[in-house]
Amino acid sequence: MSTETRTIRPYRGLADFETALSQSMLHFGSDVCPADSSIAVSIDAHTFLLRKVVLEWAPEDAFGEFVGALERGADAVGIDRNDLSIRVFAKSSYLKIVDHVYTRKLSELDELEPHVDLSDPRPRAFRAPRSGFTVDAYILLDRPLEPNPLRPWRKGTWLARATFGVSTSLGRALYRPVPLTDELRAELRLPAKTVRFVDLDDHDPLEPFADQPTQPILYVDEDLLAELGASHQTATNRAMQYEMALDFVTTILYHVSTRADDLNERSLADLEGTLLGELIRRIAGPSKAEQQALLNLVRSDPHRAVAHAEAAIDMRRAMIDSLKGNDS
Amino acid sequence: MRYPVLPLNVTEQLAKRKYDGYDDPLEPHVTWVGDGEDLSLTPIAECAQRLTSEVAVLPDDVDRDREEGRAALALYEALSHVPIEVLDDPGFWRFLALRYFWDFIRWREAKPFANGNIGKYVNGVSSTESVLPRMYLRAKALDGASDPSLAWALESATDFWRSHVIRVQTGSAPAVTAAFARSQRDARLGTDNGLRELAKLLNRSWTNIVMHVYDEIEAAAFIDELRDRVTELDQGDV
Numbered sequence: 001m002s003t004e005t006r007t008i009r010p011y012r013g014l015a016d017f018e019t020a021l022s023q024s025m026l027h028f029g030s031d032v033c034p035a036d037s038s039i040a041v042s043i044d045a046h047t048f049l050l051r052k053v054v055l056e057w058a059p060e061d062a063f064g065e066f067v068g069a070l071e072r073g074a075d076a077v078g079i080d081r082n083d084l085s086i087r088v089f090a091k092s093s094y095l096k097i098v099d100h101v102y103t104r105k106l107s108e109l110d111e112l113e114p115h116v117d118l119s120d121p122r123p124r125a126f127r128a129p130r131s132g133f134t135v136d137a138y139i140l141l142d143r144p145l146e147p148n149p150l151r152p153w154r155k156g157t158w159l160a161r162a163t164f165g166v167s168t169s170l171g172r173a174l175y176r177p178v179p180l181t182d183e184l185r186a187e188l189r190l191p192a193k194t195v196r197f198v199d200l201d202d203h204d205p206l207e208p209f210a211d212q213p214t215q216p217i218l219y220v221d222e223d224l225l226a227e228l229g230a231s232h233q234t235a236t237n238r239a240m241q242y243e244m245a246l247d248f249v250t251t252i253l254y255h256v257s258t259r260a261d262d263l264n265e266r267s268l269a270d271l272e273g274t275l276l277g278e279l280i281r282r283i284a285g286p287s288k289a290e291q292q293a294l295l296n297l298v299r300s301d302p303h304r305a306v307a308h309a310e311a312a313i314d315m316r317r318a319m320i321d322s323l324k325g326n327d328s
Numbered sequence: 329m330r331y332p333v334l335p336l337n338v339t340e341q342l343a344k345r346k347y348d349g350y351d352d353p354l355e356p357h358v359t360w361v362g363d364g365e366d367l368s369l370t371p372i373a374e375c376a377q378r379l380t381s382e383v384a385v386l387p388d389d390v391d392r393d394r395e396e397g398r399a400a401l402a403l404y405e406a407l408s409h410v411p412i413e414v415l416d417d418p419g420f421w422r423f424l425a426l427r428y429f430w431d432f433i434r435w436r437e438a439k440p441f442a443n444g445n446i447g448k449y450v451n452g453v454s455s456t457e458s459v460l461p462r463m464y465l466r467a468k469a470l471d472g473a474s475d476p477s478l479a480w481a482l483e484s485a486t487d488f489w490r491s492h493v494i495r496v497q498t499g500s501a502p503a504v505t506a507a508f509a510r511s512q513r514d515a516r517l518g519t520d521n522g523l524r525e526l527a528k529l530l531n532r533s534w535t536n537i538v539m540h541v542y543d544e545i546e547a548a549a550f551i552d553e554l555r556d557r558v559t560e561l562d563q564g565d566v
Contacts, residue, residue: 094455096469124412128413129413131416138538140538155537155542156539158536158538213451213453213458214453
């Protein structure tokens, strides 16, 4: 487990750059992802490969201000505009793809368009429908400068960044349902009438999903699982599946809450691509502020985090529909 | 493009039985997914056949990681016609593992297989653990670099490639990967004798620096600088 201290970015005069990029938005077809957020889209592979990926630097009426902020930012940090550029990278996790998809020097801002089509030609990172992709837009230092306190000087140092994440319904399931047989109950040392059991199976919810050889397993009584598979349109079935999903989430949240040191040393950004990070995103939604609030709850009051999960799943509706027999 | 996939649970069960000597047919479990033309599997099958016959005659104590590096380049070339959306599907890697590369993978991971640890090397769940995708990533980590044969230039370098290259951002930057591998080739640091510290410094540097804009010369200068820092840290400890 990493015990690294977090790297501090000791530069001054970056506020204009940060404000400018924070307004940018990524369009994936008709779906929109604000800066420093991620969205999950329900999509088939064919459509995924056809959708345009467009970066909008700022709303149309604010584009002039966006350009102005970049110009002021270069002055504030004391670096020649010719030595700075906007660069955009597209990434996809399973195949560890990083494609450099856009560059514009800050000395050429008069040629900057409010929208940039990043998908023409389509880079490799946008061809991975199961993994989805991340887009990172940076203000980057293009050449080495004389070292100077509180000013970036090493080539490649980023002065501001906006990140956009797009995951898909084709992606990896968070857990694998496995029929729970009598033999497995014995092997797992479970009571004879155990109906469900979450087994992390060496999976670490705080480490990136893509680097781990195992997925968590949700064991479900084999007869029950067969019934669920046979009657998947009923309200009762739906409620039971939601209940099991909530069991899974609860197990993970309690598991990580017992690892206070590991949890506390990780920021929200550190958890990107991990099981916990994915659960937080699905429960809290795209807002980083909401996600941070939920992470804080996982650290301090995991039982309250579970309540948020229950609300996100809309357990109430599922239970009422089940009792009323509303099969839709 | 239509391509074959195998489901996860079935793959792990079949792999265990295969290791135990059963030759269950694969075809009932294979699904072809996607639209359009069928993916040509011939170059991949030929590559597997070649690699399998090459390792079959190697002495038992050969450096298997190094052979994996050499084979990685051949596999990468054999997959050059396969669209990214196919390679992004773990089910496709599972199919390749059991249909064509079983003997090679069993040779490469003979020790864990003997301990019953088989699934993770064939299931495609982790692209950095399963043998075929991790080989692909190793070759891809040097795609465009001046010397792709660096993929097998280091002796007994399993930890270097898996922990310090393909699992971290370095593996997505061929110039940095090449500089790092070349630096290890020319003046090797032991895992507990500088390499871990160097890798930690490099990983931490990615937090502030986008090294994808470095060429090999710039990357080499940066790696040298970090090596000097490791040496200073080491001397400071004494």
